[in-house]
Amino acid sequence: MWKRCFTVLCVTFGLSGCAAYVLVEPDQPAAIGAELVVDPQVSWARVAYPTTNGSLWTIDGLGLNQLYFFTEVEAGKPMVRIQGQAKDAMPFYEESMIATDVMELVETTLTRLGNQQVEATNLRPAKFGPRNGFQFDLTMTSQGGLIVKGLCIAAQRDDELDALLFLAAEEYYYELHRPVVEKVFASIRPE
Template identity: 30%
Template sequence: MRYVMFACSAVAVLSAMPATAAYHLMTSGTPEYVAKSGLSVTPSQDWNRLGSRPGRNAESWTLDGLALNDMTFYGGIGNDETLFRDAQKKDMPLPHFSSTMLAPDVAQLFEGSYRVANNTTLMSVDSIEPAQVGDQKGFRFTYSFTKQDEEVKRKGEALGAIVGGKLYLLTFEAPAIFYFDRDIASARALMTSAKIGPAPKSN
């Protein structure tokens, strides 16, 4: 089975992907509303935005490819919603967000979601502390994980807040070797620039 998955991953990366998965330039210094929500950020360097969304209210940016640096925004996850698409709803359902959650609960939700989505037990939240998201009180947590059948150890950092009963979360993750340390400053700059407000009408 492992070989089948290996073969599939090898060929999957070589297979043609849908045109909707194309990447778009996010220009340095230009404010952007993200994740179809009122969450906005201003990048301090150019990023690439993936055309397809990991969830209805989520979007991902990268510098070198999502496996090497992945900045994902979750914009206004509502009560009883999942962080990302519940692709294996029947066999391995994702945990759901609740508006009454506190910061540790959100970290637990995130950890549980990653364990399911990446089919791994090698996922842990390593620290959690209070933080600001724009002018909103929120939280920051760090995490580490290794995906099933991949062996790359990754580190991550998340900044989030619950506003009006909805979860706004910005996460950055990258391989622990080199990439995380190189790119975390750029990711933190995005997080520091985050503002939560009303969603623009075009969303």
């Protein structure tokens, strides 16, 4: 009945019935970036995202949890570039960076995007597929005042950075999905 009462226009898409989210099947390896795959473990919804090499997954919706894939971030480029922002709005990745610098890069990027009290902790070595990488935890307060926790895994090769970043509401959602995310991280491998 409600369909008869009003027409819904997807304004910015210009058409109705546009599908913004695509299913990520749990049991098929999913490509991330040009060279890597992961095993999703569970069903996710994927949406395009304007990062350097953008892709973004969610389980319950973007306001509740997000898994970002920043792959092949080149030296001299930022991890995230938002439409309409100045070129140097975000900090750049540098080839000379070590793990501690990359951790700061993520912290500063998150801060520049409007999060408060961003803090990265517990930096530790981790396997990024066959490569030696590192992992750290995050906590922050989002713009709307929601406390958020995160997990990041990254590795560097030549002049490029690969990083996966999971963020979720501290209340319930982070602990709920963390085991799955850790398995996704552990499944990173070259295609």
